[in-house]
Amino acid sequence: MCLCVETIRIADGGLPSPEILALHRERIDRTCRGLYGLTGGFGPEAALAAVPVPPALRSGVVKCRVVYGPSGIVKVEYQPYVPPRIGSLLAVADDDAEYAYKYCDRSRLTAWHERAVAAGCGDALIVRRGQVTDTTFCNVAFRVAGGSPKVWHTPAEPLLRGTMREYLLRRRTVTVRDIPVSALTDGFYDLAALFNAMNGFGSLILPVGRIMSAL
DSSP states (O other): OOOEEEEEEEETTBOOOHHHHHHHHHHHHHHHHHTTOOSOOOOHHHHHHHSOOOGGGSSSEEEEEEEEETTEEEEEEEEEOOOOOOOOEEEEEOTTOOOSSOBSOOHHHHHHHHHHHHTTOSEEEEEETTEEEEESSOEEEEEETTOSSOOEEEESSOSSOOHHHHHHHHTTSSEEEOOBGGGGTSSSEEEEEEEOSSSOTTSEEEEGGGEEEOO
16 A cells, blocks of 8 residues: 655744644545545644654754555654745646645656756646646646736646645635646736745746746
């Protein structure tokens, strides 16, 4: 049975807000039910309590990885986090891309990331059956050009329903919409935002014109 991972942002040794922790718990429960056939999962607080943040990492932003499977938590590990710099994306087509759960095995996504880097881009933007989904490690949203107030759309069918994506949806910062790849070149959107559990909304933004095509 494949293992999954939950990535949790730790800042100055402190846990995320109760709202964010609840979203992590919901995803763990959903994974345990859907992938492992279990009636319940575990709270991320239990993993963090079992293996506390090392004293040397209680300053700054730290990435916590909780690896788990059908038998429960396998390991908890921490590492200092350095935010990525993404200046451009390479749009690639993969109609069979599937990442409904946060699997430890990211080999397919890693291969797309490496192809994008080889092409001089920061990451790959995966297009599935003509619809924009995610980059290899972030959910995405696109700003409607010329809108006031500003409107951001996130793909209705992402590869992964991330915790930050769900947080933004509940706060109505972004709204879901089918985003055909043609919308990236017809002027409908002007900016792209990348976000995940480690990178909040607004921390990774680039012009839509910086999305190159390998379709």
